[in-house]
Amino acid sequence: MSFVLENDGINLLNKNDIVITKVGSPCYASLVYEHNEVALSRTVMGLKNIKCINPFYLLVFLRSKYGFTQLLRVRELTIQYQLTLERVKRIRIFVPEESFQLQIEQMVKSAHAKLEESKQLYAAVEDQLLLEIGLKDWQPKNQNINVKNLSESFLRSGRLDAEYYQSKYDEIEAKIKSYNGGYDFISNRFVQNNDVCNYEKAEYKYIEIGDVNVGDGSVSPNIIPTIELPDNAKRVLHFNDILISKVRPYRGAVAIINFDDNDLIGSGAFTVLRENGTYKKEVLQVLLRTDVYKDWLLKWNVGSSYPVIKDEDVLNLPIPIIPAKIQEEISSKIQKSFALKAESKRLLEQAKLMVEQEIEKGGE
Numbered sequence: 001m002s003f004v005l006e007n008d009g010i011n012l013l014n015k016n017d018i019v020i021t022k023v024g025s026p027c028y029a030s031l032v033y034e035h036n037e038v039a040l041s042r043t044v045m046g047l048k049n050i051k052c053i054n055p056f057y058l059l060v061f062l063r064s065k066y067g068f069t070q071l072l073r074v075r076e077l078t079i080q081y082q083l084t085l086e087r088v089k090r091i092r093i094f095v096p097e098e099s100f101q102l103q104i105e106q107m108v109k110s111a112h113a114k115l116e117e118s119k120q121l122y123a124a125v126e127d128q129l130l131l132e133i134g135l136k137d138w139q140p141k142n143q144n145i146n147v148k149n150l151s152e153s154f155l156r157s158g159r160l161d162a163e164y165y166q167s168k169y170d171e172i173e174a175k176i177k178s179y180n181g182g183y184d185f186i187s188n189r190f191v192q193n194n195d196v197c198n199y200e201k202a203e204y205k206y207i208e209i210g211d212v213n214v215g216d217g218s219v220s221p222n223i224i225p226t227i228e229l230p231d232n233a234k235r236v237l238h239f240n241d242i243l244i245s246k247v248r249p250y251r252g253a254v255a256i257i258n259f260d261d262n263d264l265i266g267s268g269a270f271t272v273l274r275e276n277g278t279y280k281k282e283v284l285q286v287l288l289r290t291d292v293y294k295d296w297l298l299k300w301n302v303g304s305s306y307p308v309i310k311d312e313d314v315l316n317l318p319i320p321i322i323p324a325k326i327q328e329e330i331s332s333k334i335q336k337s338f339a340l341k342a343e344s345k346r347l348l349e350q351a352k353l354m355v356e357q358e359i360e361k362g363g364e
Helices: 055-063 065-073 085-089 098-132 150-157 167-177 281-288 291-300 311-315 324-362
Strands: 004-006 018-021 029-031 044-051 183-185 190-192 203-207 222-225 233-236 242-245 254-256 264-267 270-275 318-320
Touching (some): 044 055, 098 281, 270 281
Antiparallel strands (some): 018 044, 190 270, 203 222
8 A cells, every 4th residue: 555745844833743752762753743834953853744654654664663663764865864755655564454444542641641740740740839839920030240259259159150149049040049848858757879980781771861861851771781881870879869960950951760670870970869758859950951950050050161070069059848748748649750751661662562563474
């Protein structure tokens, strides 16, 4: 059966159109679920007017090994690998019975619904926390002038750059410390994980900064042979550890190891913490991913093109002491959000496996 794809030359996509990355994360396919007239960047291509095949099934096919390997194979090599629409049109598509395609569609829609519920739950939790500590819709005045005593300030901080002494940082600190429940420092509420890997295994599950999804705070490791591990791969990670990126901290790369894996190690570019029983890790994660805290962490940046902070900058950060009952509520909701996202991922993986098995069965 032929597969027909048309493109009208307009760089706008509508509901149920498909997007494929041309560069960057190569050949990753996604679907426009809700919105109409989504604009495309130069790094992606859009598949419009999809005919003779269910777009939800096509999405899963393109993510399956039979679709994905074809996408990789048809890339052009110029300065870097890149897909073109004409080459994508020539990909061979296995078209199963319509009933099977509809079954895949329902699984994809269910996975998407769970993912959206996960996002909405996280957003509600963040709002709850910000309201509790008085930071909802709060903005520092950030006055242009901030007068400091040079000798006292420099002796205490060792910093002479203007960025460090911006008035907004003083405003944020004062706001946190004025919380009616009081405040404390991260170092008093969490234990730092300093476990170092001994590299006795042939391979490890490795997490680096780029493996943290800054959109939702999730993280996925990659299996790397020990001889190929970077020099900075040294921290032994454990279930329930919280990872805080010291590189470009304004991105909010803060994640919780909510899966129990052996031979898991992380980059030394993380500050790795564990609960000591007095503060919920989920509360800290949400707090450090808020815009206020991401902005505040810029104060301790060293460097411009590759800004970093230190472990002590994280450990000495003031945090509000949220009542235990509210912490429990936030922790429970965040765990539910994680579970919904995991179920969404499981459904998509199951759909992909079903497509691959259907193709293999059809080829017998």
